[in-house]
Amino acid sequence: MASGIVTPKYVSDFSCIGPDCEDSCCIGWNIYIDKQSYKKTVAHRDLKTLAKTAMKKIKRSDDKWAIIRADSDGACPFLDVNRLCKIHSLAGEDTLSDTCKTYPRTSLVKEGDKYQSLYLSCPEAARLILFSPDAFMFERKESGLKNLLSTSPLWASKTYDNSIDLLLNEHLSWQQALLAIGLLINTADKVWGNEVDADQLDIRLEQLMLLAEKGVLQEQYKTLAYADKHQVQAFATIHGMFIDVHPRRDGERFKTVNDAISTLLNDDKTVDIDKINHAWNTIASPALEEHGDIFKRYILYYIYHEYFPLTLGDAPQSAFRLLVLDCFMLRCYLAVIAHKNNGLSESDIHLCFQVYHVVRQHKPTFIKGATAMMEKFNFSSVAGIISLLKTGV
Ligand code: SF4
Incomplete structure (x- = not known):
């Protein structure tokens, strides 16, 4: 099967709010610049003078070729008076370092698909994740690529799915749901250690759902x-x-x-x-x-x-x-x-x-x-x- 890209609505709705951001990622962070971005920036007619003082070459790796020298307020010196990025406005998105281009976006590959997400450290991402009513509507589109080579162990995918089922159980508060997930994890540990078969995770889920329905887990939490x-x-x-x-x-x-x-x-x-x-x-x-x-x-x-x-x-x-x-x-x-x-x-x-x-x-x-x-x-x-x-x- 062709690989897909899974996107929650909190990702598709995201757009950087730049000057309105209450905790900008351009202030107070170590910002690494990759080799390609560094070379383009120092060669750019309108950026090269600033680049000489604003960037320090460290050559740790191609991804960490240089680091931004923050100004006395801890802010990135490439921010203009409106707190917009000068590299972006004068040289275009292609010149941005990968870190600046992608943050707060991130993704991981599981079961052959790419799953997109955002870091909760970004204030606008946090707003969407915590409060947007349809944040967790998911969409899967074919990526046009061959199946991505990443399959997770059966115990991991079963524990992932079963943990979500327990979390969303209407009889359980979030604390009680965590207790139920912990009990499932005890079984996952045994499967992980090859002591029991992965099917035990589904049997355990059924038992825990029943215990939640009967109020047993809730009582156990109390004790x-x-x-x-x-x-x-x-x-x-x-x-x-x-x-x-x-x-x-x-x-x-x-x-x-x-x-x-x-x-x-x-x-x-x-x-x-x-x-x-x-x-x-x-x-x-x-x-x-x-x-x-x-x-x-x-x-x-x-x-x-x-x-x-x-x-x-x-x-x-x-x-x-x-x-x-x-x-x-x-x-x-x-x-x-x-x-x-x-x-x-x-x-x-x-x-x-x-x-x-x-x-x-x-x-x-x-x-x-x-x-x-x-x-x-x-x-x-x-x-x-x-x-x-x-x-x-
Ligand atoms: S933290 Fe998020 S919203 Fe704020 S400037 Fe960075 S990407 Fe934009």
């Missing part, structure tokens, strides 16, 4: 422990990492989140997770009801975008732990902002998700740090990792 110490360790480690590596940690958006966290610290400046969870229960969670099931929407994006559970190319359990950790951090960010603003507006929700993904989706050190933290604090069982989501006894 999970409230592990406040684990939550403190996870939150302090991950947010501490954000303070160190967030490319715009001095920017207004990151500071908004950070300042909100400061209002909920203990006197000795340690994290007071009980206060954060109280803010979640009393302000954030009720406020989110007005905005649909934002977490189910986010997890659907996540499963699709990362091709969960192939997220890390490792055991399914590792991908699951990371998914729950991401949801936990976002829940905490939403809780602190809700506490500060006594509610959550659409722009508050947008801020939390977008700011988080600037690090989550672009800093390779994040995965390393998060994995090390979960190993150090022994987040090994499904119950252990899901307990991050509990907000009280």
